[in-house]
Amino acid sequence: xxxxxxxxxxxxxxxxxxxxxxxxxxxxxxxxxxxxxxxxxxxxxxxxxxxxxxxxxxxxxxxxxxxxxxxxxxxxxxxxxxxxxxx
Numbered sequence: 001x002x003x004x005x006x007x008x009x010x011x012x013x014x015x016x017x018x019x020x021x022x023x024x025x026x027x028x029x030x031x032x033x034x035x036x037x038x039x040x041x042x043x044x045x046x047x048x049x050x051x052x053x054x055x056x057x058x059x060x061x062x063x064x065x066x067x068x069x070x071x072x073x074x075x076x077x078x079x080x081x082x083x084x085x086x087x
Contacts, residue, residue: 031037 031040
């Protein structure tokens with residue numbers, strides 16, 4: 001019975017500190033195996049690179065849309081200038 005309550009308490013704290021259920025390294029059970037740490041570093045580095053790539057793509061998309069907006073605004077302004085009577 002004591003094991004069940006301690007496991008429930010552990011689960012409660014884990015959900016409180018980590019509601020998304022992602023494993024938090026070293027929070028309750030630190031890893032003592034260097035190979036396991038190297039593997040986790042490699043995985044997290046791959047995720048970091050993927051996120052950086054997506055951020056760069058997003059920034060390029062935003063810049064492209066800003067350039068498109070500027071070009072359309074320039075065309076619109078030019079069309080208005082040609083359409084207005086000159087004095």
